[in-house]
Amino acid sequence: MPKELNAKSPENQVPTMLDVARRAGVSAMTVSRALKKDGRVSDATRERILAAVNELGYVLDQSAGSLSSRKTGFVAAIIPSINNSNFADTARGITDELENTGLQLLLGYTDYTAEKEEKLIEAMLRRRPEGIILTGGTHTDHARRMLESAGIPVVETWELPPKPIDQVVGFSNEEAMALLVRTLARKGYRKFGYIGGTTSRDTRGSQRRAGFVKAIEELGLPPGRLVSFGVPPISIEQGGQAVVGMLERWPDTEVALCVSDLSAFGAVMECKRRGIRIPQDIAIAGFGDFEIAAYCHPTLTTVNVDCYGIGKQAARKLIQSIKGEDNGLSQEIILTSYRVVERESA
Amino acid sequence: MPKELNAKSPENQVPTMLDVARRAGVSAMTVSRALKKDGRVSDATRERILAAVNELGYVLDQSAGSLSSRKTGFVAAIIPSINNSNFADTARGITDELENTGLQLLLGYTDYTAEKEEKLIEAMLRRRPEGIILTGGTHTDHARRMLESAGIPVVETWELPPKPIDQVVGFSNEEAMALLVRTLARKGYRKFGYIGGTTSRDTRGSQRRAGFVKAIEELGLPPGRLVSFGVPPISIEQGGQAVVGMLERWPDTEVALCVSDLSAFGAVMECKRRGIRIPQDIAIAGFGDFEIAAYCHPTLTTVNVDCYGIGKQAARKLIQSIKGEDNGLSQEIILTSYRVVERESA
DNA sequence: CTGTTAGCGCGTTCAC
DNA sequence: GTGAACGCGCTAACAG
Secondary structure (H helix, E strand, C coil), X not given: CCCCCCCCCHHHXXXXXXXXXXXXXXXXXXXXHHCCCCCCCCHHHHHHHXXXXXXXCCCCCHHHHHHHHCCCCEEEEEECCCCCHHHXXXXXXXXXXXXXXXXXXXXXXXXXXXXXHHHHHHHHHCCCCCCEXXXXXXXXXXXXXXXXXXXXXXXXXXCCCCCCCCEEEECXXXXXXXXXXXXXXXXXXXXXXXXXXXXXXXHHHHHHHHHHHHHHHHHCCCCCEEEECCCCCCCHHHHHHHHHHHHHHCXXXXXXXXXXXXXXXXXXXXXXXXXXXXXXXXXXXXXXXXXXXXXXXXXXXEEEECHHHHHHHHHHHHHXXXXXXXXXXXXXXXXXXXXXXXXXXX | CCCCCCCCCHHHCCCCHHHHHHHHCCCHHHHHHHCCCCCCCCHHHHHHHHHHHHHHCCCCCHHHHHHHHCCCCEEEEEECCCCCHHHHHHHHHHHHHHCCCCCXXXXXXXXXXXXXXXXXXXXXXXXXXXXXXXXXCCCCHHHHHHHHHHCCCEEEECCCCCCCCCEEEECCHHHHHHHHHHHHHHCCCCXXXXXXXXXXXXXXXXXXXXXXXXXXHHHCCCCCEEEECCCCCCCHHHHHHHHHHHHHHCCCCCEEEECCHHHHHHHHHHHHHCCCCCCCCCEEECCECCHHHHHCCCCCEEEEECHHHHHHHHHHHHHHHHHCCCCCXXXXXXXXXXXXXXXXXX
């Protein structure tokens, strides 16, 4: 503890509202009012109270307050990983939108597993959040049940779940990847490869792969060469290894699409290292439009996703539901934008 | 809200422990015991209780519980930004160490300003965390006072504050940057440049710059050419612009050290784009050893910092203090490791 | 504008 | 092994 921690002398206890009240010569209720913006308290007493607050170093105990007011001021958000800049952007969108609403974020991450998500959802619900934001539409049955009986608004993001729990803010990963294939096919590429992870843990990754396969078929192109490499989310390094494997097995591949910009970046850098020219010898495209995509050399063709906007809009919907302004539109699905960004690599 | 939200019919309310108790034919106290691992309850009643919990979809209300037990189970952590992979790694270290301790993380970010930090600290203290982890040693006076009167363990990280509040887990950014200078001087570089942000908002950045200047002086090298560009944290793009500016003003610069890998990466890529050879025409080094540093082309010489370990050790110290196992060692300062990683760019 | 009373949902404590 | 009374720190509701 900071400074001397001399036992539990009363002086050393964290002060309560009652301590402040006594010092200011008022009741606890008046202190409570003075500490809210809307509280009707005379300026004189408010001043005395604030002085007492300062002298004692008093900080409101919101746990106690929310028990009484039946509003915790918490909003929960669950993302796959904090170490992925796309999801970090979403988290920032949520936080920014929450600013000045008095709502505080409880953030957790699942490591891309539904089991961790379930645990996390329970841990969060124990804090009685007033709303919750999830990533994706794949949850355990138990998680779904808990969410349904929690009686709070739920927003699923980053995908378009076939069976939404409540509200949705996202886009079709399948369509977005298909759009990338079509765009590149129009540029003349015909022999497509796809680099992604080995399991379906990352549901968005699976959807992108499905979109790839579907688009290739629809365009009547030669069957796509699918390379699975590493447990999702696959890293920069794995992207490099995967592209090498792809070129060994299918040396005539014209363009490799990667499940995310990280693997695409790894693929690009590994090719440069080996003297393989991009896009002449092989073109490469990513997904997500991470910051590096615009600045690496060659710059990376990719699909830009409105990560920040997903967070912002999800939080906005949640706030509307919480404040009771949702006018029965709560089941509305908000589609977020995506677009192919054509740069040098493909 | 999920499913039908038919007014406030009692059926639709979130069940309390009493509801579970009634359904299982026991008292609320017995339910409380059954839901802890250490509770002494007969297997028969526990089973009945767990069945009731399941049927009702009951989830413990921890806010209420912690009010009574006087333990919130919260730990607060404040980092400059969630969108910086170094700090995201620290956050992950904290979370990993917290797993299975029953402690839950309250995460906030300051955008590198002491004012936001102060607000955040107050917001967190309102939740009565059992401990708090901060980044750096620069805080407002009010923040220091609040922390001191909160009566909880505090860990400052990522730096070595001259006046620590309580515990410290970090390293000297000054020394780390000086080490980089000495290492590169030994390789023969003599004309050093430094690229960093324009303000001292990023205290670690300022310390690195100070370490740069000091080391140059100590080695008796020609004065370092300091380029300030952009409000910290400076981006990939700004790193590219800054190196261009540096080469215009001081074309004979042999090596440019950057405040972080992001700006260094931007500098490297911009040079490649302009056909400037690295390291022959100019060498570049970064700081932080981000994932891209190892995989970009050319690979980036940088200073590796144990970001994850900082988080892990900070959380470990906090847990020890909270569980009361700190044996009076609480003022101990834990130094985390750093090392220069020599790669291709310098 | 201010005070009083009651109770939020749980865990502590003590009794049985 | 189980229950009852009580209170954690605060705010809703009502009174004055």
